[in-house]
Amino acid sequence: MALHLAIKEIWRNRGRFLLFSLVIALITTLVLFIAALAGGLADANRQFIQELEADVLVYQENVDLQASSSRLDQTTLRNIRRVNGVAEAGPLGFSTATIVFADGREAVDVSLIGVEPGMPGDPVLLSGSGLRNKRDRQVIIDSKLAQEQNLKLGDEIVIKSIQGTDEEFYTLKVTGITDERRYFFQPSLIVPLGTWDRIRPQGTAPTTTTDIVFNVIAVRLENPADVEQMLTRIPAAVDGVEAANKQQAILAIPGYTAQQSTLNTQQGFTLLIGVLVVGGFFQIQMLQKVPQIGMLKAIGSNNRSVALAALFQIVIVTVIGVTIGSLGTLLLSLGLPGNVPILFSGASVISAIALLLLIGPIGGLVSVRLALKIDPLTAIGVRS
Amino acid sequence: MAIALKTVDVTKTYGKDETAVVAVHQANIEVQQGEFVALVGPSGSGKTTLLAMLAALLSPTSGSLLIGGEELSRMTEKERARFRREKIGFTFQANNLAPYLTALENVELMLRLNGKLDKAGKARAKELLVRLGLGDRLNSLPNQLSGGQQQRVAIARALVHRPEVVLADEPTASLDTERAFQVVETFANLIHEQNRAGIMVTHDLRMTKYVDKVIQIVDGKITRVMSDPRQIEILSRTSNFEMAETDMAAEKLGGLFNARVEPVEVENLYVLRGN
Helix, strand or coil, rough: CCHHHHHHHHHCHHHHHHHHHHHHHHHHHHHHHHHHHHHHHHHHHHHHHHHHCCEEEEEEECCCCCCCCCCHHHHHHHHHHHCEEEEEEEEEEEEEEEEEEECHHHHHHHEEEEECCCCCCCCEEEEEECCCCCCEEEEEEHHHHHHHCCCCCCCCEEEEEEECEEEEEEEEEEEEEECCECCCCCCCEEEEEHHHHHHCCCCCCCCCCCCCCEEEEEECCCCHHHHHHHHHHHHHHHCCCCEHHHHHHHHHCCCCCHHHHHHHHHHHHHHHHHHHHHHHHHHHHHHHHHHHHHHHHHHCCHHHHHHHHHHHHHHEEEEEHHHHHHHHHHHHHHHHCCCCCCCCCCHHHHHHHHHHHHHHHHHHHHHHHHHHHHCCHHHHHCCC | EEEEEEEEEEEECCCCCCEEEEEEECCCEEEEEEEEEEEEEECCCCCHHHHHCCCCCCCCCEEEEEEECEEEECCCCHHHHHHHHEEEEEEECEEEEEEEECCHHHHHHHHHHCCCHHHHHHHHHHHHHHHHHCCCCCCCCCCCCCHHHHHHHHHHHCCCCCCCEEEEEEECCCCCHHHHHHHHHHHHHHHHCCCCCEEEECHHHHHHHHEEEEEEECCCCCEEEEECCCHHHHHHHHCCCCCCCHHHHHHHHHHCCCEEEEEEECCCCCCEEEE
């Protein structure tokens, strides 16, 4: 009975209800886009650390887990390798560089990352033979860069880097392609640590020293389940270091937390606006319907079916709106240029849609409550 | 004829102690099956309150209300809703119909509420609308119908589930005189045909033309019950209770003298002429 009335009413007023569904669709699009943007931005920031084949990251003490401030040396690396429970440890050096092209293509800024071949940080490859020697002029590129710049195994790329005040150019041979792992929004070039130390931008021209200073140590544990325990054991065993798991390292990326919380707040507010808009619409509609609901109750409809009919309507309109909005977002995202950092992850889309489906019933509760309170006496013009 | 509705000393008081207002005071009425009754009275007389109690919308403060053998005064709200959809047919002054349902769907709604929308019920709904002259408007929405047509749809809805009592709250309030008479006449005919008990609340005494009994309520008390057809005929013509009563008295007097009674222009003055 309730469903029948709800559907009849929607159908006979389909223009108005469709219009309102479209409002919900727009809210849905906005929420999904913000979620995708948050996902995309987060991903672009943290991809490298997320994908890193390591369990624990070790930083210099008192640098707030900032890779760019952290300085570690070979002695520390050796000490960490001796800590009980550490399977392997590899150095990571972070820097930036620019790829230039002879054919006049626009130069590409990249993250230049130094690793020790075979140690944590040296990525699993999709293709190619990978890095061999500490000082080889070899490079592993990520698949997205390879695709965008049409680079293949065996290609040579030219890196521009500032040494002192001079521009220096280095030629590197692509020996491996790994999955997409951007760092600070830039594609990664992974090179042997010696090479990294040689070509990274430096205030003074590089000196030949055997003891290369790098930023972070990536540690693979004998038992990955021991992460928490190792986070205290490593600093206890080795002087001057701090250990973090991947999640802590990601949260410490400059701007990451601020950016994500801004976007999450926006998403929260959009959902809140959704609740208020739905609530307002159905409340006003219910106020207009007071006489006819009074009539329905006077001829014997029970309270339950009147409230159910109101709820059904809200649910139907919300579901239609969210569906239109989701499909619209999908279409829009297909037409969006590739440099907009949006990422639709299954989990975030599902949770956003679940929240969106809830805004209807939550917003509509006020009007359902009003429907319950309408006195059948209003049908004969009596105000109780 | 069986009694469809009976009230015993029904009283409704609003408020308490010093601010208490007695809306209906010890009302006793009785309506038979197949009887069409007009409940009349000035506004504020308590007729709406009495109607609300008869419709199981309101519980009396004291007294007893029996409809179809069921005692209404002690019912819970849920029982009253059930009672209303099973035993009562209702038409209202305004907002009679669900605006998003067609004429036929509005009538069927009453059966749907009772979970009795079967083939026979659908046929009866249609038949009633045809009988009320709406055979070509079955699929019209309320806003495509005139006020009189809407009122007739409401009458069909009030009868379709064969209720014990049919209540009509000012059914002619928004109609012009001609249409008002048509609606009330059809209503009366259907009440008699279907052998239901019908109560029409009205402030328009002309509408008593088609009723079997007139109950007048003033200041919450039942002041007159008129069931003599000739008296009611005079009432509907003059809209004046006193005149109906004195006319009757004069006629009786004339009868005694075997004289013809002619009213004079001046109220309550009669000339008896010998034949």
